[in-house]
Amino acid sequence: MAEHKRIDEATGTTTVGHEWDGIEELNTPLPRWWLWTFYATIVWGLAYVVLYPAWPMVNRATEGVLGWSSRGDLVKEMAADAKRRAPTVNAIAATALADLPAQPQLMQAAVQGGGAAFRVHCVQCHGAGGAGVKNLYPSLTDDDWLWGGDLASIEYTVTHGIRNPDHKDTRTSLMPAFGRDGILDAAQIGDVVSFVRVISRQEKASAASARGAALFADNCAVCHGAGGQGGRQFGAPKLTDAIWLYGGDRDSLTATVNQPRNGVMPRWGGRLDPVTIKMLSAYVYSLGGGEKGLAPVAEGTGADGQP
């Protein structure tokens, strides 16, 4: 190729000797500062290798003089974030749960923090967004509550759980297995189911439901109320509405009266700190079914305030 080298007339520069369809390459010398830049990158690279993790060894890379690691960065960032959140967390801790809705910003922070905790501890049963699972776990977004939907009741439920036999403050009740234990026979259960379907406006009144009314008054009203309006001190669901955890059709109701489920929820008081439980309660309260407690709750004002 060298025999094609020549000096380009226009520039006075040597060509490198290649030629492609008449296009030639000039052998223009690199600027010297470019060379120094190249040396500088080598120096930079050497310094980097010494200061930071670089050489892969058998088990792990060399650690570098600075001791930097991405895990270390994460620890620092988490600590910084905990520090950033501390004032809000402290403010939530210092505020009574019932007073939270009156402070929209604090309430919003609590709902967000509770949402994060919910996604870790609660979604396994109650589902993302508290949707619940049909026939297994109640929805937390509707306006029907077994044990009460005001902030204090929710907090109590989260703290002490439901039907924890080893815990004295737990919410507990036991619906008898009317069918399995022979308290009512199959015909009587059919009558009671008819009555329940009448008060929930799914069936018209019949002779069976009239017989069921008497059975209901004797066996069920003590917990579910005389009219089936439910009893929250026993976690006894309202039987007159459209919401059925275990199904409101005849077969489902018969199965429930035969052998009730008596659902269980762990108590979180021993596992989560009080602030997290407070935030969880605020989150569940905010899902759409939150009820006002006994203490009057001030209307929110400002950004999220409804007139």
Add this chain to the structure above:
Amino acid sequence: MASPEDLSGQSAPLYAARKGVYPKAVNGPFRRFKWAIMAVTLAIYYATPWIRWDRGPYAPDQAVLVDLANRRFYMFQIEIWPHEFYYVAGLLIMAGIGLFLVTSAVGRAWCGYTCPQTVWTDLFQHVDRLVDGDRNAQVRLANGPWTFEKLSKRTVKYLIYLTIAFWTGGAWIMYFADAPTLTVDFWTGQAAPIAYGTVAVLTATTFILGGFMREQVCIYMCPWPRIQTAMMDEKSLLVTYKDWRGEPRGSVKKAQAHPGAFGDCIDCNQCVAVCPTGIDIREGPQIGCITCALCIDACDGVMAQVGRPRGLIDYCTLDDVASEKAGGAGRPIRKTLLRPRTLLYFGVWSAIGAAMLFSLGQRTRLDLAVQHDRSPLYVQLSDGQIRNNYTLKLRNMETRPRRVAVTVSGLPGAVLWTGAGMRENAAQRIELALPADSVTSIKLFIAAPGAGPARQDFTIATHGLDGDPRGDSDTIQFDRPEAGQ
């Protein structure tokens, strides 16, 4: 021509040191034009962040502010939100087409007059003249030994370089925060680390690129000359040495001795001496020529002295070169500028600008975005109604708090309430107070009768209640359980 043996590589160096460029001071119309442009561009750069613009109590009073922390871009009367970034994209497209327009009309005018690298290099070259003297003194000093005088002059010069560079870096950060506050914070050590870092980096780049790299940035580093070369045609203005008039070169004395044997170029080398990139324009168009036209000033001055017509070096198109070589006359500048290509670029450029101005004038500053919560899609309520949950984002982009109403239509029997409200107080319309210049995120609950289609489209709308009734609306679904569930 050298023989191939001479070219075997021994003589061709791999690396070449920079040849010093010591441009001589020159005066003339183009130099004065460059002065004016330097004054205007530097003034715009340094002064803009200090212009105040009253926007009321809820927005900053800086006329031009890129508020990265709060994601707002203020430019006088215009406030741009992040989702309106297409305005910035439009500005960038206009800048691009503007460069095409300028390039096709007047060649590399951007390089020659307004490019920051050119403006700051020019400024630093004036510093050189101020401290070291003009071209000859600079060459003498550069080639001379390191005497006390050279040392002190270099020290003074580099200190001035550094001052300019620091000032340049310092002005940049003022665009990103309230300038007076940031200045105080900066000098009291209260500013963000990124501010100090930015100033340090820009001081270093200005010092190095303006003080030392200079024309090498244009020749080796900048992609723009290459792109520009592709955009020029035979009707673009170039700084041209009219060799058919100038060659062969000869001094005035020689020309007097042999009338008619020599061209107009007296080979005084003034065009080379004044060139800020150190090229010889008489070698023809080349990548190193930024078309700053200082050689035109120099040559015109010399031509006036020797009593020959001006314009031996002049702005000229390739078409004119051909016609003048053939003995014809060049076309007037106006005709060069007004041709279909430049008019087309100008048309596109101004159409984009007009469209942006129109849409800026038309945009509503109240925006609504609705998201249907998916978990759960619907909630069975105890009275048989169905509730759907939505996340409603209301953007109040005005710099005043506002009262707005939110309504639904197309969903019979629907009532709505927010996360802070209760179903007992639900209504067909809710009113909200939105803080100034903010996005308000609201949990919106809508309950409707349980009988109805499993999926139904309806509209959520918002409108202002305080003077400006304009607003925004969004169509979204309402879900119910499928029959049998």
